Amino acid sequence: MGPVVRRFPGHFGQVARPAHRSLSSTPAPRITLTVLFGGQAKRVPFMIDSGADFTILQYHDIASMFRLEGRDISFGRGPDMISVSGIGHASARCRIQQLGLRLRDSAGTPLTITQSVAIAEPPPTSSTQGSLWKLPSLLGRDLLSRFDFNLSYDPPAVSLTLND
Secondary structure: OOOOOOEEEOEEOOOOOOOOOOOOOOOOEEEEEEEEEOOEEEEEEEEEOOOOOOOEEEHHHHHHHHHHOOOOOOOOOOOOEEEEEEEOOEEEEEEEEEEEEEEEOOOOOEEEEEEEEEEEOOOOOOOOOOOOOOOOEEEOHHHHOOEEEEEEEOOEEEEEEEOO
């Protein structure tokens, strides 16, 4: 009997309106993970971004988890703060936090990976980015390096296959 292949299905997100009428837009590959912190678990959709060095979790996706644990995130100075550029049109400050990330394979069997991720500071509501324009959480190469990434637009298919 050959090795067991664990495939984790993803999906395509909605097609965003192009920035200009002469540009076309294609749907972004996504995968939904369960983020684990303390006694809390929350399903979060991640855009799969092979250009991102590391996984970035948008604060708006997980703020309620930290509040329920009574440990809301501070974005003040500290050794676990970094500045990240290339997100949208500006840079963002991020707090590094160890979290559990759970995926479910096509058979429904969970795989939990514990690792440090960057949690992006929310933009001020008065900024030009504003609260209406929300960036997605990004699944970066730090986590993708554990998998083969399979992407097809025709026929449409998105999946991660565990490297064993």
